Amino acid sequence: MGSVRTINLSKSVFEDGKREADELRAYLKSKGVFLVNVMSSPGAGKTTALISLINRLSRQFRIGVMEADIDSDVDAVRIAQKADCKAIQLHTGGMCHLDAAMTRQGLDELGADGLDIVFLENVGNLVCPAEFDTGAHLDMTILSVPEGDDKPLKYPLIYQKCDLVLISKIDALSYFTFDLEKCVANIRMRNLNSTVIPISAKTGENMERAAEYFIKKISKMGED
Amino acid sequence: MHELGIVVRVIEQVEKVAEENKVEKVTKLTVEVGEVSSVVPELFTDCFEWSKKKTKYLQDAQLELVVLEALSYCQDCEETYKTTAYAKQCPHCGSTNTYLVTGNEINIKDIEVMQ
Numbered sequence: 309m310g311s312v313r314t315i316n317l318s319k320s321v322f323e324d325g326k327r328e329a330d331e332l333r334a335y336l337k338s339k340g341v342f343l344v345n346v347m348s349s350p351g352a353g354k355t356t357a358l359i360s361l362i363n364r365l366s367r368q369f370r371i372g373v374m375e376a377d378i379d380s381d382v383d384a385v386r387i388a389q390k391a392d393c394k395a396i397q398l399h400t401g402g403m404c405h406l407d408a409a410m411t412r413q414g415l416d417e418l419g420a421d422g423l424d425i426v427f428l429e430n431v432g433n434l435v436c437p438a439e440f441d442t443g444a445h446l447d448m449t450i451l452s453v454p455e456g457d458d459k460p461l462k463y464p465l466i467y468q469k470c471d472l473v474l475i476s477k478i479d480a481l482s483y484f485t486f487d488l489e490k491c492v493a494n495i496r497m498r499n500l501n502s503t504v505i506p507i508s509a510k511t512g513e514n515m516e517r518a519a520e521y522f523i524k525k526i527s528k529m530g531e532d
Numbered sequence: 533m534h535e536l537g538i539v540v541r542v543i544e545q546v547e548k549v550a551e552e553n554k555v556e557k558v559t560k561l562t563v564e565v566g567e568v569s570s571v572v573p574e575l576f577t578d579c580f581e582w583s584k585k586k587t588k589y590l591q592d593a594q595l596e597l598v599v600l601e602a603l604s605y606c607q608d609c610e611e612t613y614k615t616t617a618y619a620k621q622c623p624h625c626g627s628t629n630t631y632l633v634t635g636n637e638i639n640i641k642d643i644e645v646m647q
């Protein structure tokens with residue numbers, strides 16, 4: 309019979325993940341690649357908003373997109389057809405989110421060298437993606453009008469974490485009981501410093517403003 | 533779904549420590565889970581019981597989950613309060629200028645090993 313002893317670890321489960329994410333962020337910065345983690349619930353319009361945004365940014369920047377889904381390649385095919393960018397599909401194999409290690413694998417596959425911006429379209433889910441640092445320089449979420457203005461009350465962490473919130477499908481405002489002002493207040497309650505831009509990828513409303521936001525952020529990364 | 537990913541990470545880290553310490557096996561594992569870490573203890577335990585069968589050192593390991601209370605701090609009135617009862621709004625002064633101090637963590641506290 310062997311002897312029993314206790315080994316103290318007192319180690320956060322996320323410690324390795326956080327380190328991997330910080331390393332990835334620094335590496336990408338040294339290469340001049342700005343990584344954006346795009347999160348939202350399924351159907352909020354991530355791909356449509358990205359197509360509209362990329363077509364405004366691609367005049368100035370070389371762009372890559374990584375579409376993460378549990379299955380299928382419909383998003384990658386659609387974005388490659390409709391937007392001026394390099395796109396690949398990542399399959400998470402049932403996983404509900406991406407972490408920095410998976411993101412790095414995706415970037416290797418995409419070939420991020422020579423790109424200025426890479427959008428990582430995370431798995432459509434408001435819970436798990438918010439928990440994991442992907443190594444992105446900017447975390448953003450899209451909240452669509454049909455989802456309701458109370459989403460930030462129900463899923464606090466994602467709104468707390470995001471630097472940018474796009475309220476999408478505002479062309480449909482008249483069909484829904486959605487209080488834009490209340491929605492912004494709910495987002496602010498989670499994060500006082502986040503930028504909120506209501507957009508419609510369909511009509512193009514405020515898309516230039518959203519593009520401007522990215523142009524500013526990217527030039528700022530170069531200055532740091 | 534999400535618990536399984538975390539369990540996999542926990543197991544990887546414990547197996548590494550077990551290997552480094554040349555233990556025979558891990559008999560017990562204590563994990564601290566914050567009240568608002570979005571981990572469901574029952575699911576976490578189920579995922580652990582399923583995953584441990586595929587490990588080298590944790591086959592017979594017993595899992596103990598310790599739930600850590602969530603506390604928030606108000607930057608306006610400088611009081612601390614229970615997050616699960618009042619969420620983002622301070623019960624002392626009504627401000628929402630608050631942040632979570634503790635309760636979001638998932639830590640591997642310690643392991644009991646047989647040498």
